[in-house]
Amino acid sequence: MSGLMIEKLSMRFDLPNGSHVQALKDVSLDLAEGELMSVLGPSGCGKTTLLNIVAGFLAPTSGEIQLNGHDVTGPDAERGMVFQQGALFEWMSVRENVSFGPRMKGQGEKEYGAEVDHLLDIVGLQDFKEKAIYELSGGMQQRVALARCLANDPDVILMDEPLGALDALTREKMQSLVLKLWKETGKTIILITHSVEEALLLGERLLVMAPRPGRIHREYRLPFADLGVGQDLREVKKHPEFAERREEILGMIWDMEEEIMGRSEDEK
Ligand SMILES: Nc1ncnc2c1ncn2[C@@H]1O[C@H](COP(=O)(O)OP(=O)(O)OP(=O)(O)O)[C@@H](O)[C@H]1O
Numbered sequence: 001m002s003g004l005m006i007e008k009l010s011m012r013f014d015l016p017n018g019s020h021v022q023a024l025k026d027v028s029l030d031l032a033e034g035e036l037m038s039v040l041g042p043s044g045c046g047k048t049t050l051l052n053i054v055a056g057f058l059a060p061t062s063g064e065i066q067l068n069g070h071d072v073t074g075p076d077a078e079r080g081m082v083f084q085q086g087a088l089f090e091w092m093s094v095r096e097n098v099s100f101g102p103r104m105k106g107q108g109e110k111e112y113g114a115e116v117d118h119l120l121d122i123v124g125l126q127d128f129k130e131k132a133i134y135e136l137s138g139g140m141q142q143r144v145a146l147a148r149c150l151a152n153d154p155d156v157i158l159m160d161e162p163l164g165a166l167d168a169l170t171r172e173k174m175q176s177l178v179l180k181l182w183k184e185t186g187k188t189i190i191l192i193t194h195s196v197e198e199a200l201l202l203g204e205r206l207l208v209m210a211p212r213p214g215r216i217h218r219e220y221r222l223p224f225a226d227l228g229v230g231q232d233l234r235e236v237k238k239h240p241e242f243a244e245r246r247e248e249i250l251g252m253i254w255d256m257e258e259e260i261m262g263r264s265e266d267e268k
């Protein structure tokens with residue numbers, strides 16, 4: 001079976017003071033190959049925990065997780081991660097960063113060269129390939145991170161707030177780039193964001209999670225990611241359904257935040 005299957009996943013963190021946090025409870029989810037899913041939810045609802053479990057960085061307390069029919073038991077190049085910032089190798093050039101995965105697999109320039117250059121073209125960094133990471137803007141650094149992830153040819157790309165540290169204009173350009181990469185590579189992508197607009201634009205499926213215990217609250221199937229592949233994202237945002245969904249989801253998350261704030265510390 002191809003794709004990602006998550007079945008009744010739960011994660012409980014036991015704390016040194018004897019209490020515990022139920023970060024996820026009974027999360028079930030199927031993601032077909034090539035699907036693009038965005039994940040939204042109030043702070044602390046378990047989004048990063050879910051992604052870390054799929055990445056294999058964390059073992060769940062209970063539940064099952066399979067990719068293409070086999071159990072996920074630890075990190076593997078089949079699942080690539082793109083972090084918010086700061087996960088690049090500062091002492092390497094752009095091209096050395098992007099070719100890192102293939103080089104670790106023992107490949108030489110002859111084997112990976114053309115593909116790495118192709119990826120640098122796609123993310124628009126061909127002219128910067130010999131530069132050091134510190135010479136790049138934040139948006140450029142995130143493009144290096146995307147290209148480096150793709151160079152490993154993962155089946156699934158996991159992104160935790162990948163555009164969260166960027167200014168509004170750069171962020172918009174990067175949103176278009178994510179859609180372009182998704183269409184060109186056919187990768188399965190899970191993208192966490194705090195921005196309702198970004199989740200609407202970058203999710204053909206959008207998952208809204210609820211906190212304490214972290215769980216799936218609601219799921220949407222949306223037309224905007226497909227529309228955004230061939231269209232300016234500002235035009236996509238003018239779609240009548242876009243505004244409607246944005247208001248609905250903003251209200252939903254607002255209510256959850258209110259509920260969390262309204263509870264006493266013990267109940268949290
Ligand atoms: N290693 C850990 N040990 C103990 N508790 C943890 C650990 N990691 C996460 N938690 C707790 O689990 C819950 C979910 O955390 P998580 O980081 O997954 O939330 P999130 O949805 O990613 O939040 P944010 O939007 O702020 O990034 C939180 O209550 C958090 O305090």
Ligand SMILES: [Mg+2]
Nearest residue numbers: 047048049160
């Ligand atoms: Mg998080």
